[in-house]
Amino acid sequence: MTTTQKKNILILGGSYAGLSTAHYLLRHALPALPDQPSYQVVLVSPAAESIWRQACPRALLSDDMFPQDKIFHDIRSMFAQYPAGSFRFVHGAATSLDHAARTVTVDLAAGIGGSGSNSQEKVLEYHALVIATGASTASPLLGLTRDEKHLRQSWAALRRALPSAKSIVIAGGGPAGVETAGELGEHLNGRAGWFSSRLANPKVPITLVTAAPALLPVLRPEIARSAELLLAKVGVTVIKNARVQSVSPPTAGTDDVVVPTTVTLKDGRVLAADLYIPATGTRPNTGFVTDPALLGGDGRVKTDPATLRVDGAGERVYAIGDASSAFRPAVHLILEAVPALCANIKRDLLVAAATDGSSIASSSLPAEKTYVEDTREAQMVVVGRSRAVGALMGWRLPGWLVWLLKGRDYMLWVSGGLWTGKQWAKEAA
Ligand SMILES: Cc1cc2nc3c(=O)[nH]c(=O)nc-3n(C[C@H](O)[C@H](O)[C@H](O)COP(=O)(O)OP(=O)(O)OC[C@H]3O[C@@H](n4cnc5c(N)ncnc54)[C@H](O)[C@@H]3O)c2cc1C
Incomplete structure (x- = not known):
């Protein structure tokens, strides 16, 4: 089945990059578009819940380590706050991208591991596409290698052993x-x-x-x-x-x-x-990108690091997060890049609307935004329940400060704002 009624802003991936992009666009891009009801943000993910992945090393020990409603969040509920018709969740995995036809095929039955014999395919057209499918670890204990049920089953097996x-x-x-x-x-x-x-x-x-x-x-x-x-x-x-x-x-x-x-x-x-x-590291979830010219040697989508556009895939195609070549894999870098990405998507959508005949003064187009990766030494690492080491912005931090910022709960304290979209309440200048 092909969906043609709305102009789909298709986002692949339901984690830090995909969910943040969806919230930001729903709050700051869609309301600025002429004929807003004709657009819809469509988010595709094989997991119906997002997971606070950073916490996996401790969360895998026992459900008593963290409140489970902070670790797992239902994706549909996160977006119930937006006007009816502006958001749609598609529970499935992208299996192939046809950038010439501007469609993505989604397997509604499959997890990331690939389609099974009972796969049910759906072809989604897109007006704009954001690839945010991240990367998987070899171990199923450390993130969504398939879906949240598989993650919970893997933790349960470990706990029994x-x-x-x-x-x-x-x-x-x-x-x-x-x-x-x-x-x-x-x-x-x-x-x-x-x-x-x-x-x-x-x-x-x-x-x-x-x-x-x-x-x-x-x-x-x-x-x-x-x-x-x-x-x-x-x-x-x-x-x-x-x-x-x-x-x-x-x-x-x-x-x-x-x-x-x-x-x-x-x-x-x-x-x-x-x-x-x-x-030992991660593998980008980009198997659905069937044109090898779009991928770098490490399997990540070749992305302009300044604009976050995937220039080789045609107009209004973008990539962010661990699936993208734009910057190093880290949550704080994703969150820093989201405003620039979304500003450029908004600008490109307005330009396309003007081409389609909507009256938009070129002076009212927002400026193009450039993302610059912060390459200073930055990583906080927890070592057990009460110790931690790390550096931020090029400065070594005392262990107690890293513990305070991250070690207590693996930064679950910021998860609420991120998953509800409150983190993106204001549009970046
Ligand atoms: C154990 C562990 C601890 C970490 N701790 C930290 C930390 O403390 N700080 C930090 O900055 N970084 C940390 N990282 C790295 C961080 O988790 C990643 O940078 C971040 O998760 C990347 O987010 P993402 O949105 O790009 O993709 P991911 O989090 O990898 O999520 C990918 C999303 O895409 C979906 N998906 C996958 N394939 C498809 C498909 N074919 N179609 C549609 N959807 C698909 C998945 O279901 C998922 O929703 C850690 C990583 C690991 C493994």
């Missing part, structure tokens, strides 16, 4: 690996006292393997060393300069969240684990 686990191996020395190791370490082993540099004989030894010479490559070496010392206090041993070459069975940590695993490192060392968690 934790009481009898004797050893855990985590691959990946970035923030996801460090935070997951720290949370599991403190939860299972407790924390060494003030005068001990490491926890002797932890109940569940945890090994964190990284291919890099240090943890947390985004941060300066002193901060990475602090994180390593804090991990030692909760029973985590770090192996550096060691790449995981293979795991047996090959489905360990991905399709099989809980399975005894043999982890073989490139240098020949072999580690045995009751639980293996791969936290």
